[in-house]
Amino acid sequence: MRIFAAMILACALAGAVARVIKISTGRARPSVQTEAEWNGPRFNPRYNAFPSGHTAASTAFFATLALASWRIGLGFLVIPILIAVSRMYVAAHHLSDVVCAALIGIVAAYVVSCWIPPSIPNPRSATQN
Numbered sequence: 383m384r385i386f387a388a389m390i391l392a393c394a395l396a397g398a399v400a401r402v403i404k405i406s407t408g409r410a411r412p413s414v415q416t417e418a419e420w421n422g423p424r425f426n427p428r429y430n431a432f433p434s435g436h437t438a439a440s441t442a443f444f445a446t447l448a449l450a451s452w453r454i455g456l457g458f459l460v461i462p463i464l465i466a467v468s469r470m471y472v473a474a475h476h477l478s479d480v481v482c483a484a485l486i487g488i489v490a491a492y493v494v495s496c497w498i499p500p501s502i503p504n505p506r507s508a509t510q511n
Contacts, residue, residue: 441487
């Protein structure tokens with residue numbers, strides 16, 4: 383339960399950070415025809431491309447699991463990669479949007495895992511005591 387709570391907290395932290403950056407930068411999505419790529423603060427979703435909120439949140443969620451247990455979490459890291467590729471495929475984000483979002487997610491996962499150590503107990507050590 384502790385690991386799942388840390389995963390949710392990291393997801394929320396990454397999503398909030400990504401949203402603040404999105405609104406403050408105002409970068410146009412690839413599908414929007416505009417002369418300026420960076421438009422300043424905007425609340426219009428057409429100008430909220432940088433960074434990808436989906437990628438940031440999913441990376442933070444599954445990176446927290448990977449930091450808690452590599453054996454369990456490593457296989458799930460393909461999910462944020464697929465989400466990032468799909469966001470670029472549907473022309474919602476540029477490559478730089480998803481790369482920056484992945485970095486935000488990794489940092490959020492690291493911060494949360496340092497703050498709330500989501501360790502999985504080793505069943506062998508419990509039987510040896």
